[in-house]
Amino acid sequence: MSTPAYSRLQIRLHWLTAALIVAQFVFHERIATAWDALEDGLAPAFDPLVLAHVLGGGAVLALAVWRLGLRARHGVPPAQGSALAVRAAHWGHLALYGVIIALGLSGAAAWFGGIGAAAELHEALKPVLALLVAGHVAAAVWHHVALKDGTLSRMR
Numbered sequence: 001m002s003t004p005a006y007s008r009l010q011i012r013l014h015w016l017t018a019a020l021i022v023a024q025f026v027f028h029e030r031i032a033t034a035w036d037a038l039e040d041g042l043a044p045a046f047d048p049l050v051l052a053h054v055l056g057g058g059a060v061l062a063l064a065v066w067r068l069g070l071r072a073r074h075g076v077p078p079a080q081g082s083a084l085a086v087r088a089a090h091w092g093h094l095a096l097y098g099v100i101i102a103l104g105l106s107g108a109a110a111w112f113g114g115i116g117a118a119a120e121l122h123e124a125l126k127p128v129l130a131l132l133v134a135g136h137v138a139a140a141v142w143h144h145v146a147l148k149d150g151t152l153s154r155m156r
Helices: 008-026 028-039 048-074 083-113 116-147
Strands: none
Touching: 008 028, 008 048, 008 116, 028 048, 028 083, 028 116, 048 083, 083 116
16 A cells, blocks of 8 residues: 655664665775685674674664564655656565675674675675665756756655
8 A cells, every 4th residue: 555655663764774875885894804814714892893794784684574574564755757767666666675685694694604695695786776876866866957856855
C-alpha cells in the first residue's frame, strides 16, 4: 500500500543511513590497515575508528533491513515521471539495498570470519555503492532543480 509521503521515521532512517555510509567511506583507511595486519598474521592495535567502521557497517545493514520492512508494511510514495523513470527508480533502489546488504554481510564475514574472498567482495562493492549513491543524488537533484516535481521535498 503506497502512502502519499514518507513517514518521519522513514525520513530519519534514510538520512541516518546516508550519514553512516558517508562515514564508512571517509574513515575506511583504518579498517583497511587493520585488515592488512590481520592478513600478515599480526594483531592490530585497538583503534576506535576500526571499531566505528565495524559497528557502523552493522548499523547500516540493520537500518537497511529495517527500512525494507517499513517499505513493505507502509509503502512509499509512488515514483514520478515516465514509465522509464519509474522503472529506473525501482531498479536503482533495489540495487542500492542489494549492494548495502551485500556490503554489510561481506564485511561481517571478512572481519568476524576471516574470509578473504568476502573481504575482496566487500572491497569490490565499494565503488559500486559510490556510483549508485551518486546516481541517487543526481536523480534527486534533477527532480528538484530541473523537473521541480517535489520528489526531493518528500524526503526532507
